[in-house]
């Protein structure tokens with residue numbers, strides 16, 4: 091059956107969310123009129139039907155705005171044959187001239203495992219170099235390195251059910267409430283159901299995740315390894331080691347203990363080094379010591395550090411010391427950032443690993459060469475992401491093929507990465523979107539299929555392999571990544587080794603390789619799936635590896651038999667001597683910048699930035715700063731600020747936040763060139779990396795934050811997308827029926843009317859108000875009684891709220907009251923202003939919520955949900971509802 095016929099028959103498709111590593115199951119229903127309805131898949135074990143705000147909004151991301159629909163060469167549309175020839179011949183020429191180390195691939199956790207597999211095979215087995223790395227390097231490679239040191243393989247020992255069964259959950263360096271919301275909700279459910287579950291959050295800032303916390307340790311940035319060394323010291327001193335386990339199943343305890351005692355000899359010293367109260371450290375240690383079922387969840391706050399690998403091992407050491415691994419309700423648990431970071435790890439998507447979780451070595455390279463029949467197997471690790479782009483910058487790498495990612499903004503020292511790509515001789519980009527900072531640098535653009543069109547598998551944080559299934563045909567000339575890579579391989583002379591007719595063929599080969607000469611020596615083994623036929627592959631139910639030959643069912647937990655993947659089958663303690671971050675604060679840059687995700691956006695917003703319901707929560711890049719730090723710098727809430735660091739600078743809106751640790755600030759990672767001027771946080775992050783994992787230190791950049799004082803502030807709402815140029819500050823986001831622009835300029839336009847007409851178009855009816863003395867200007871353009879665009883400008887940022895104006899774009903005609911309110915810059919009295927969106931699912935604003943909480947004395951998020959529906963779907967906003975209830979109580983009390 092061809093794929094078109096299959097799509098026609100299948101109205102309801104079970105697939106997987108393309109965002110975070112929770113890996114939620116999604117059902118997509120294609121209606122008769124082509125509309126797509128998205129829901130959580132109740133049958134998927136990762137989420138049991140629940141989705142977060144991003145997953146819930148997936149249907150809004152399916153339109154073709156900004157899609158890359160046709161191949162391009164040097165900015166011009168080209169036939170596929172010409173584009174593929176250009177890539178193959180360009181790579182072949184540079185290979186001939188400079189050898190395999192002069193070319194590179196840079197992949198992404200957005201790729202499906204089958205895409206990743208063929209990219210890795212082409213580079214490491216046929217081009218003959220290992221210069222293939224991935225954006226997963228930037229988020230979880232420290233965990234990979236830590237797992238390998240401790241367990242002998244990159245294995246997450248546990249599963250999500252462990253969260254249901256734990257009695258103590260530590261959440262370390264993770265704002266799970268926003269970054270892994272469905273897992274966070276699972277913990278919240280468990281906590282509601284069982285009063286014997288405690289949650290401890292270990293994070294320098296008080297994040298929404300702390301809403302669940304029985305204890306929050308706002309430790310000093312970079313001091314995690316000291317805290318866990320202190321815990322190891324404490325466990326040994328108080329007799330809480332599982333000596334039977336450590337003696338029979340581990341090695342290296344004494345050295346690890348000696349290092350731990352040297353760094354953190356007692357609670358008082360540990361607390362002082364971590365900058366937290368002694369009593370809080372003592373409480374954490376007591377709970378850990380006396381609770382058998384402990385899960386330690388950790389994420390980018392641990393990984394993205396120049397000592398990230400050591401931090402991972404400091405955590406794992408404590409679980410090994412107490413034997414709390416491989417059993418229900420316990421274990422160290424890494425939350426992966428991306429939907430298929432794990433799949434990329436399985437196929438060797440990292441430059442320092444081989445396919446099927448093998449490491450470089452004569453025997454493994456020989457094995458791979460025999461399996462693939464490869465002519466030129468790579469025999470040494472290649473360049474990791476940061477080094478790879480430095481090599482692009484200095485010309486050692488002359489050709490780079492980037493797949494499904496945007497390194498010109500997502501790498502540390504992004505400006506340098508962007509410049510390196512501009513200078514590179516041959517930049518190829520396979521992607522689904524046309525407008526990205528990286529696309530601006532590409533010589534050849536290859537239109538890739540995206541979520542909803544792609545067919546293959548992904549692996550989530552708990553080793554669960556799930557199918558991503560297509561429910562839409564690829565638009566224009568978009569093609570699957572595996573097909574694009576395979577076609578280039580054919581043109582480079584490797585047709586026989588890349589004979590795939592579909593992703594099922596690739597999956598079978600990948601599964602067979604995992605079992606090839608394995609004999610139980612490699613934990614990653616899905617040999618039991620190698621014989622799936624196409625129908626079996628199509629129907630593959632979510633399954634956790636390993637699935638060795640002779641089995642079809644998966645393995646929820648590893649190491650239950652206390653046998654690890656090392657040569658002697660014992661786990662390794664690693665002696666940890668904590669190191670401070672590479673770059674210290676200085677008098678010039680005295681604050682520590684922490685970077686991360688926000689609730690409703692994903693990576694560089696290429697998908698979530700087009701979903702109106704996701705843009706109402708946070709419309710601009712912001713810097714979260716403690717009020718004391720803000721006051722000493724003349725920064726006020728809602729004003730603009732300039733962040734400066736040794737690498738570069740960015741502009742952001744000031745958010746005062748008492749939960750921010752004094753001396754630290756936070757800014758989100760999402761804004762890039764198409765969405766903002768000067769909003770790229772990675773321009774501030776230095777390319778310092780962990781020496782073992784190569785992961786950059788994205789959580790610790792010294793900066794200063796100073797007021798940015800433009801001559802005027804404005805916002806513009808427009809039905810049409812417009813091009814903003816020549817302003818120091820602008821941000822654009824998409825709303826329902828309009829685009830929203832936040833603007834600021836260093837000099838007032840000579841003539842506001844002319845300037846506004848240039849931005850908003852001149853035709854139609856105009857309403858205008860100008861008070862030159864006060865520096866206020868308002869304009870609205872109306873065509874056929876419909877509001878086309880409106881602009882509000884003032885000397886400060888005290889502008890009308892946007893939520894009320896946004897609603898006018900949903901109307902087909904403006905009435906007299908609407909027109910009057912436009913000129914008066916305030917909503918009609920009867921209508922009120924909902925305020926910024928808090929609940930994205932039901933579009934409920936902050937003002938509406940606060941008013942209802944006060945009026946009806948709502949005392950819990952559940953009561954708010956009953957009254958206004960807010961928080962009753964995905965639950966992502968529940969921590970914010972709890973904060974609003976507290977705020978209202980505080981106000982009432984006052």
Ligand code: SF4
Pocket residue numbers: 107108109110111112113114137140141142143144145146269270271272273
């Ligand atoms: Fe997608 Fe949200 Fe689930 Fe993550 S938690 S996989 S973003 S629905």
